[in-house]
Amino acid sequence: MTGLRHIKRQRIHEAISTAAITLFLERGFGEVSVAEVAAAAEVSKPTLFKYFATKEDLVLHRIADHQGEAARVVRQRGPQEGPLDALERHFLSGLEQRDPVTGLNDHAEVLAYHHMVFSTPSLAARVSHYMAMDEEALAEALAEGADDLTATLLAAEVLAVQRVLARRNWRRLAEGETAAQVHPEAVRAARRAFALLRNGLDAAWAPGDTEPR
The missing domain is CATH 1.10.10.60 (Homeodomain-like)
Structure with missing residues (x-):
């Protein structure tokens, strides 16, 4: 019953x-x-x-369904897999599966939904609230293997990276490219972004450089 x-x-x-x-x-x-x-x-x-x-x-319940996802990925990773490796793997899998959360889904309704959410102030504000909650949850998960400051900083950086990548993908789709066309570059961008998280932004520049490597 x-x-x-x-x-x-x-x-x-x-x-x-x-x-x-x-x-x-x-x-x-x-x-x-x-x-x-x-x-x-x-x-x-x-x-x-x-x-x-x-x-x-x-x-926004469709977005709320992903609440705490990054924290779950960290906690459910294999014993030999680092947190950043797990989060990168999960994001790359999302790109492959055209998960709307990665910005790489060119279904007309998904694109329209995305535009509606981020062009409506009350919806965009609520999304920011969800992101803050996700950041806190991820920091708690990361703190199980690192000090509090490191965990908090890394959580903020990871979610900022994912947000930037997703918005970058969505903008290209909104301009008329297909998900299939964008996917290879989206993968390269994600790998580069996570490499920068591991190595620090200083590693992207050599002394005297004016452009990132």
């Missing part, structure tokens, strides 16, 4: 989310009311708020 109830809740959750994102992408986040989303999903407004506490959550 519990299993059936869970399945029913998941179906309602998905129906509400699908209805919301469809309407938001068609008309804009600010132009659609929660009441309209409830009507499209064929649920009452109170029922909708049982599943999604805020209007922003109707959109």
Whole structure:
């Protein structure tokens, strides 16, 4: 009975989310009311708020599903694998699988969703909140094998690198390139970025250089 109830809740959750994102992408986040989303999903407004506490959550639960992912990767890595190696492997796997979190997914709805999130102030602000929580969780995971300052700095650097790489990929797709075209360079950029994390930015320049190596 519990299993059936869970399945029913998941179906309602998905129906509400699908209805919301469809309407938001068609008309804009600010132009659609929660009441309209409830009507499209064929649920009452109170029922909708049982599943999604805020209007922003109707959109961002897809991002929230990745909450704490970097920390999990670090904690679940193999005994011979370092934290940065595990995080790099995970990011490269995401590129290969066209995970939207890496910015390398050229499905029209994914591109439109990405644009909506980062062009809507309330959604972008909530994403920043999620990122801060992810940074804290990753720092806690890294602190299990390093001092607190090192763990905190490395967590901030890793998530900044992933954010920059993802936005770089997304911009190229938004300009018209395909994920297949961007993928080889995205892999090279990710490998270079993680190498810089390991070696420090000073390693990218030799004395007298004006450009990175």
